[in-house]
Amino acid sequence: MPELPEVETVVQTLRPKLIDQQLTAIQALNSATVVYKNPFEPFIIKNIVRRGKYIILMGDDHFLTIHLRMTGRLLEKATNKKFIRAILAFTNSSLHFEDMRKFGRIVFATGIELEALPGIRNLGPEPWQEQLDKSFYQQLQRSNATIKSFLLNQKNIAGIGNIYADEICFHAYINPLTVSKSITASIAKRLLNSIRYILNKAITLRGTTFAHFIDADGKKGNNFEYLQAYGRKGKSCFRCNTPLTTIKIHNRTTVYCPACQKIPGNKKEVCTAADSLYILHLHTFLKRCRKILRRIFGDHPP
DNA sequence: CCGAACCTGTGT
DNA sequence: ACACAGGTTCGG
Numbered sequence: 001m002p003e004l005p006e007v008e009t010v011v012q013t014l015r016p017k018l019i020d021q022q023l024t025a026i027q028a029l030n031s032a033t034v035v036y037k038n039p040f041e042p043f044i045i046k047n048i049v050r051r052g053k054y055i056i057l058m059g060d061d062h063f064l065t066i067h068l069r070m071t072g073r074l075l076e077k078a079t080n081k082k083f084i085r086a087i088l089a090f091t092n093s094s095l096h097f098e099d100m101r102k103f104g105r106i107v108f109a110t111g112i113e114l115e116a117l118p119g120i121r122n123l124g125p126e127p128w129q130e131q132l133d134k135s136f137y138q139q140l141q142r143s144n145a146t147i148k149s150f151l152l153n154q155k156n157i158a159g160i161g162n163i164y165a166d167e168i169c170f171h172a173y174i175n176p177l178t179v180s181k182s183i184t185a186s187i188a189k190r191l192l193n194s195i196r197y198i199l200n201k202a203i204t205l206r207g208t209t210f211a212h213f214i215d216a217d218g219k220k221g222n223n224f225e226y227l228q229a230y231g232r233k234g235k236s237c238f239r240c241n242t243p244l245t246t247i248k249i250h251n252r253t254t255v256y257c258p259a260c261q262k263i264p265g266n267k268k269e270v271c272t273a274a275d276s277l278y279i280l281h282l283h284t285f286l287k288r289c290r291k292i293l294r295r296i297f298g299d300h301p302p
Numbered sequence: 303c304c305g306a307a308c309c310t311g312t313g314t
Numbered sequence: 315a316c317a318c319a320g321g322t323t324c325g326g
Contacts, residue, residue: 001320053321069321071310101309103321145303154322161320210320211312230320251305253318
């Protein structure tokens with residue numbers, strides 16, 4: 001379910017609820033969900049941060065890292081008792097970890113640095129870290145993987161998943177099968193811009209709700225209606241009207257436009273305007289115009 | 303690098 | 315009955 005923008009949204013909704021609260025106990029209703037690297041000790045939540053797709057509750061010397069994987073949710077009020085896999089007990093409240101597929105994990109650790117935490121230590125940089133401006137192109141040069149695989153690999157950049165990988169490739173006019181090392185410096189720059197733009201927009205819209213995602217208040221995200229590739233198999237491209245195609249890359253369904261997402265250097269690009277939100281609005285506007293014209297003139301307008 | 307595995311549910 | 319679902323990790 002959650003990629004970087006959804007996890008960021010959850011973290012934002014958790015902060016006002018949990019900061020300065022003491023985590024007094026963890027109740028595991030599904031034993032595999034909760035992992036203890038050290039014996040549990042109660043601690044006061046000093047801060048809550050996101051790193052990649054991880055949620056981290058931080059004490060002075062204690063950490064609780066939470067990964068929602070596919071169907072995990074952190075909620076004040078559970079929506080379905082059957083799927084509650086763990087309960088975090090605080091002094092004045094509790095937080096329910098709901099997870100239909102049981103893939104999610106909660107890890108308690110103490111006496112360790114943030115960046116050395118299990119799971120965290122293998123993550124690549126956050127998309128907005130300045131070092132990426134320099135290192136991103138070099139990283140691409142070193143990879144034989146397709147760009148879709150590259151973007152999904154958390155060691156390269158932290159936080160991108162299947163939805164946003166497709167949205168990013170679409171926005172950057174890049175074919176998801178493009179071999180990473182064949183990407184030029186200028187296209188790498190455009191790609192990094194698309195990564196930041198797409199993720200920023202999704203955070204502003206509080207994430208994408210397809211089937212499962214809700215924040216800690218139970219609210220859905222608003223980014224669904226702005227998706228341009230993911231979930232649009234067979235529908236026409238908002239830029240060039242060609243039906244979108246799906247393939248499997250990295251064992252994940254990948255949606256892309258076979259006409260305007262080109263392998264860089266191979267073919268010329270269809271158009272150069274970069275603001276896809278603008279194009280989306282233009283597209284819906286034109287659709288409405290066509291509908292009105294049809295109503296006036298019938299199927300064959302002059 | 304690829305497929306399978308981990309789970310449970312939904313939709314065709 | 316079968317394919318598929320927003321993620322990660324393992325073995326070959």
